[in-house]
Amino acid sequence: MIGISPPSSLRRLFRTGRIRIPVSSDRKYSTSQPNHVQTLLRNSELTEEDAINELRWITQEVREKAIRQISRGRMPEVEEDSIAEKVKRRGRGEPIQYILGTTDFGPLTIQCRRPVLIPRPETAHLTQQLSSLILSSIPPLTSRDRPSAPLNILDLCSGTGCIGLLLAKLTPLSNVTGIDNSPVAVQLGMINARDSHLDERVKFKYGNMFTTDPTSLLSTGGKYGLIISNPPYIPYSQYQSLPASVREYESPNALLGDGSDDKEGKGLKYYERIAEILSDLLLDQEELEAKGWKGILRLALEIGQGQAGDVLDIVKSSKGGLIGKTEVWKDQFGVERMVVGWGK
Amino acid sequence: MVLATRSRSIPRLPRRAIFSVPAVAYPIINKSCSCGCSKFKPSISSSYLQNRSYTSTTVATGHRNVPKAIFSIRQRRRYTTEAPIDHPQDRWCTEIEERQAKLIESAKARVELYKKTIEQEMEVTDVQGQIARAKIQRELGPLAQLWDKYIGLKKSIIDLQPELDDPDPTLRDLFLTEHTDLCTELDTLLIDELPKLLLPIPSTALLPCMISLNAGVGGLESALCTEDLARMYVRFAEKKGWKIEELSKVEGSGGKGGGGIRELTLKFDHSPYASQDEEEIFGLMQWEKGVHRIQRIPVNETMGRIHTSTVAVVVLPIYPDTEESPLVDPKDVKIDVMRARGAGGQHVNRTESAVRLTHIPTGITVSMQDSRSQHQNRAWAWDILRARLSEKKHNEEVEARRASRRDQVKGADRSDKIRTYNFNQDRLTDHRFGFTITGLQNVLDGDGLEDVITMMKRDLQERRLETLLQGEEDIYY
Numbered sequence: 001m002i003g004i005s006p007p008s009s010l011r012r013l014f015r016t017g018r019i020r021i022p023v024s025s026d027r028k029y030s031t032s033q034p035n036h037v038q039t040l041l042r043n044s045e046l047t048e049e050d051a052i053n054e055l056r057w058i059t060q061e062v063r064e065k066a067i068r069q070i071s072r073g074r075m076p077e078v079e080e081d082s083i084a085e086k087v088k089r090r091g092r093g094e095p096i097q098y099i100l101g102t103t104d105f106g107p108l109t110i111q112c113r114r115p116v117l118i119p120r121p122e123t124a125h126l127t128q129q130l131s132s133l134i135l136s137s138i139p140p141l142t143s144r145d146r147p148s149a150p151l152n153i154l155d156l157c158s159g160t161g162c163i164g165l166l167l168a169k170l171t172p173l174s175n176v177t178g179i180d181n182s183p184v185a186v187q188l189g190m191i192n193a194r195d196s197h198l199d200e201r202v203k204f205k206y207g208n209m210f211t212t213d214p215t216s217l218l219s220t221g222g223k224y225g226l227i228i229s230n231p232p233y234i235p236y237s238q239y240q241s242l243p244a245s246v247r248e249y250e251s252p253n254a255l256l257g258d259g260s261d262d263k264e265g266k267g268l269k270y271y272e273r274i275a276e277i278l279s280d281l282l283l284d285q286e287e288l289e290a291k292g293w294k295g296i297l298r299l300a301l302e303i304g305q306g307q308a309g310d311v312l313d314i315v316k317s318s319k320g321g322l323i324g325k326t327e328v329w330k331d332q333f334g335v336e337r338m339v340v341g342w343g344k
Numbered sequence: 345m346v347l348a349t350r351s352r353s354i355p356r357l358p359r360r361a362i363f364s365v366p367a368v369a370y371p372i373i374n375k376s377c378s379c380g381c382s383k384f385k386p387s388i389s390s391s392y393l394q395n396r397s398y399t400s401t402t403v404a405t406g407h408r409n410v411p412k413a414i415f416s417i418r419q420r421r422r423y424t425t426e427a428p429i430d431h432p433q434d435r436w437c438t439e440i441e442e443r444q445a446k447l448i449e450s451a452k453a454r455v456e457l458y459k460k461t462i463e464q465e466m467e468v469t470d471v472q473g474q475i476a477r478a479k480i481q482r483e484l485g486p487l488a489q490l491w492d493k494y495i496g497l498k499k500s501i502i503d504l505q506p507e508l509d510d511p512d513p514t515l516r517d518l519f520l521t522e523h524t525d526l527c528t529e530l531d532t533l534l535i536d537e538l539p540k541l542l543l544p545i546p547s548t549a550l551l552p553c554m555i556s557l558n559a560g561v562g563g564l565e566s567a568l569c570t571e572d573l574a575r576m577y578v579r580f581a582e583k584k585g586w587k588i589e590e591l592s593k594v595e596g597s598g599g600k601g602g603g604g605i606r607e608l609t610l611k612f613d614h615s616p617y618a619s620q621d622e623e624e625i626f627g628l629m630q631w632e633k634g635v636h637r638i639q640r641i642p643v644n645e646t647m648g649r650i651h652t653s654t655v656a657v658v659v660l661p662i663y664p665d666t667e668e669s670p671l672v673d674p675k676d677v678k679i680d681v682m683r684a685r686g687a688g689g690q691h692v693n694r695t696e697s698a699v700r701l702t703h704i705p706t707g708i709t710v711s712m713q714d715s716r717s718q719h720q721n722r723a724w725a726w727d728i729l730r731a732r733l734s735e736k737k738h739n740e741e742v743e744a745r746r747a748s749r750r751d752q753v754k755g756a757d758r759s760d761k762i763r764t765y766n767f768n769q770d771r772l773t774d775h776r777f778g779f780t781i782t783g784l785q786n787v788l789d790g791d792g793l794e795d796v797i798t799m800m801k802r803d804l805q806e807r808r809l810e811t812l813l814q815g816e817e818d819i820y821y
Contacts, residue, residue, distance in 0.1 A: 104717035305687040
């Protein structure tokens with residue numbers, strides 16, 4: 001195309017705009033294969049750099065899957081078809097974690113299935129911070145006041161189970177119970193526990209925290225030493241403006257902080273309920289200290305941007321007055337992301 | 345069509361340039377053209393290297409030439425040390441001893457140094473001198489013991505020699521058996537024990553290493569060449585049983601796995617089943633550092649012309665980051681957060697896997713976004729940062745050693761273009777060393793690479809012996 005000048009009659013037509021040369025930027029990537037980067041760029045959430053990276057990840061994943069299948073004696077899919085299909089889905093806006101089926105969460109690989117909430121990197125960052133704090137407050141295991149029993153942790157709204165699994169992986173002296181009100185999520189949590197070889201210490205069960213009998217949320221070990229939760233916290237007013245990959249693919253039940261009926265709230269219903277049932281679920285401070293868990297934090301709640309003040313108020317006025325000192329932690333991007341509380 | 349498959353990062357050349365002689369593609373035409381065309385001028389290093397190939401051939405061809413080599417060394421020694429050469433039994437007892445002549449000479453030089461320090465014990469009074477003397481004695485003590493054992497053995501063999509002609513057949517048999525036993529003992533001493541003590545494997549040679557291949561100019565063909573070289577190294581490493589880890593890979597423009605590799609970084613580590621302290625990794629791979637040149641008719645060439653492409657290979661040792669000798673203080677490293685994300689949390693769903701590390705004291709930056717997992721990227725970025733710092737440390741060590749040496753030219757790392765793979769002539773030429781072997785496919789399959797590396801290692805041993813002979817510090821490369 002370059003260097004060949006069109007005859008003058010044609011040139012005039014170009015200038016007047018009656019003929020348009022199809023200028024495609026496809027050319028600069030490749031020759032024969034379908035242009036995946038362009039397909040991916042139809043998804044407005046992606047920059048060009050993202051698209052190139054994601055194409056590489058899709059290709060890698062497809063190849064690894066093929067190798068896994070071959071090693072099990074199965075016939076893999078045709079690579080090109082499989083890549084094209086995944087690229088097409090991504091171009092339409094589906095999250096890459098659902099397409100590829102996994103995401104990383106700190107050192108763990110977590111399975112993701114539609115429509116269970118995809119673990120976010122902020123959550124991973126804060127969970128790691130949380131576990132290092134727990135580890136640093138455990139006395140040496142050779143000392144007299146070491147813990148005599150593992151710490152029971154409750155993960156409310158567990159979703160994929162990522163928080164509980166990572167906490168259990170990084171904190172050896174702990175048992176985790178994950179509770180979710182979606183059967184799909186509970187099942188996925190169990191699968192993830194099995195895949196990370198943590199299914200002995202991390203259990204998942206179905207439960208609804210809005211039930212009239214909060215004791216149904218207790219584990220076989222009784223009350224918990226620590227409650228951690230990443231509940232839905234997006235107010236309805238913000239829901240409509242969410243990116244399509246979140247709004248159209250992830251479950252609204254995992255996102256909307258007031259449920260789908262209340263359209264005026266600030267997305268705090270779950271925090272209020274947690275504060276209400278806290279005394280039914282948490283061990284007394286003395287009981288916990290008797291087990292050797294002194295100075296351990298008791299509550300950790302992930303929050304949305306700008307909710308720190310409200311959630312702090314809710315936590316401080318919680319029934320039973322279990323929570324004394326509180327802190328707000330920022331995530332790796334500098335946004336206030338977690339409210340943590342210690343016992344009195 | 346070459347135009348279309350070129351990667352985006354290379355500026356678009358006018359069409360004419362691509363379809364004329366491929367040599368034009370080389371950027372450093374003004375100095376010396378690395379493809380070997382008429383513009384190629386031999387540099388100082390290459391003419392020096394031709395000299396070196398002479399010494400190596402004397403050894404490679406076997407023991408017949410050795411006395412000559414020794415003669416030349418003695419000539420030189422007269423100027424370097426005053427120690428008189430009085431070898432009372434200046435003849436070889438066994439064939440192996442004759443072959444190891446150079447080793448023995450070097451060992452002798454070291455032992456003389458040891459003896460001298462023993463004699464000087466009373467004279468040296470200052471603390472620094474005492475420390476230096478103690479160091480030499482500690483290092484060379486085992487060697488001196490072995491030397492005494494060697495001299496003792498040799499003496500008994502020579503004493504025994506007249507008896508071999510004893511008229512009594514029973515006695516003669518007895519002496520003969522005795523003689524054979526002593527000779528065997530001498531041989532094991534010379535083959536196994538002496539080299540270990542005199543030329544211990546340098547500690548850097550045992551380190552794991554990182555090898556990075558970068559396609560040079562030459563479009564798709566150079567990406568294909570990079571893939572071939574990568575395959576060679578991977579097969580070599582597999583044969584050695586090393587643990588291979590792929591840190592980053594940028595595929596060529598062809599895609600679909602058929603477009604070669606533009607960039608590849610691999611990490612070779614000890615296999616968990618092998619002993620850590622005997623297997624050389626960096627010691628073998630260090631010879632691969634430099635520009636590799638490949639001449640062949642590319643698969644996508646329709647006119648049957650030979651193209652020349654280059655692949656740059658970088659090999660870095662990875663020093664262990666231990667508490668005794670910390671390589672990097674985590675406090676010095678800034679870990680960058682890639683993007684601000686607005687509300688974040690449940691509100692958005694992006695994969696933030698890119699990691700950038702900046703080592704503030706040196707300004708070294710490592711960015712990694714190859715994996716979807718940030719955790720993995722972070723681990724790899726740290727690996728690469730450690731390797732870069734290792735290289736810096738290694739270079740500093742080497743420079744420090746070099747500065748203390750009289751001879752500053754020696755060393756194989758000064759030449760850029762190290763090797764040519766010519767497919768049409770089925771040959772491989774190593775330019776540092778000036779040798780050529782045929783059977784290219786064997787090398788590219790990883791089998792023949794061992795031989796090439798052994799040549800380089802043998803040359804290193806030669807040079808190490810020479811430096812020891814001249815009473816200098818040991819060299820490591």
